Amino acid sequence: MFIIDDILLRSIGISLPGLDMIWTLEQIQKFALKGYYNPEKIKDQIKETRLLYEFGELDRQEYERKNSELLHKLDVAKKVLEMDLGSKMDILG
């Protein structure tokens, strides 16, 4: 019922931040996206993986696999930031 109320309110252009369920979900999603696609954090993971390899805690194969995964994740993160997926666009001006 609460969700339907929110949707109804939104349909007539009313949103009460904090009380608006969709707004809250959007904030959680935004927060999660920022945490997952944080380029600095991914760069740290790339450096840590390299160090683990250099100290012999990862073999070459494992290092290359992890490194390539992280480089891909970094590419995606940069694109996500460029696109700013978390933000809305006002198409009605």
Place this chain on the structure above:
Amino acid sequence: MVRRILKAENTVPETLGKYVYCVIPFPTKERKSFGNLGFDASEVYTLDYRDLCPVVSDVTYRDYAVDEPEVEVHRNVVEQVMQEHSVIPVAYGMAFKSRKLLQIAMSAGYQAMQKALPIVDGKVELGIKVFLPKDLEPMGSVQKEECSADFLQSLLAVSSDNKKLKLFSDRLILNCTFLVEKSGMDEFSLQVGRLKERYAELKVQYSGPWPAYNFVDIHILGGKRRGFR
């Protein structure tokens, strides 16, 4: 995997640009060659700019992605040049479309590079990372700080300067880089050896000699990827 992102579309004819590896003080007009060590086995040579010479090779102008084999080419060239000259480091990926543009950048950065010269002259950068092995009990923050301070104090005594770098892992106790006179490298290495013995349970990575990347920070022509750093 060699990944290259071409700046221009395939339909645009390729043009040769200048890739800059480093800048050296070299007050003669003569061109010096360091051999075919550059990207795609291109010749690495000096270009004349007043009393400072950019060390370059002719390359197809493109963006340089951070890619291990390519970074290794840059690193290897700088290592060779360092054997004979003091080096003002240039960030990886600095390519210029033409000699003219490179000269404009050199002109814009000339004073800053002159100021950087005494910092790098006759010195090298040496890196120390102290890491907690996975099978060791995690250290408390006080213990970590004590260990880190011991390393820093001992090594500062045999170096000219130091920079603390980011602790990018929870298991990293110290990540630090030191500026050391070339003539003082042996003494520094001895001190590192003593510390390794004192902290035999920890993993210590001692790297270098590098050009003084962390002690020279010259930004030219704005932007993060289009200057000398």
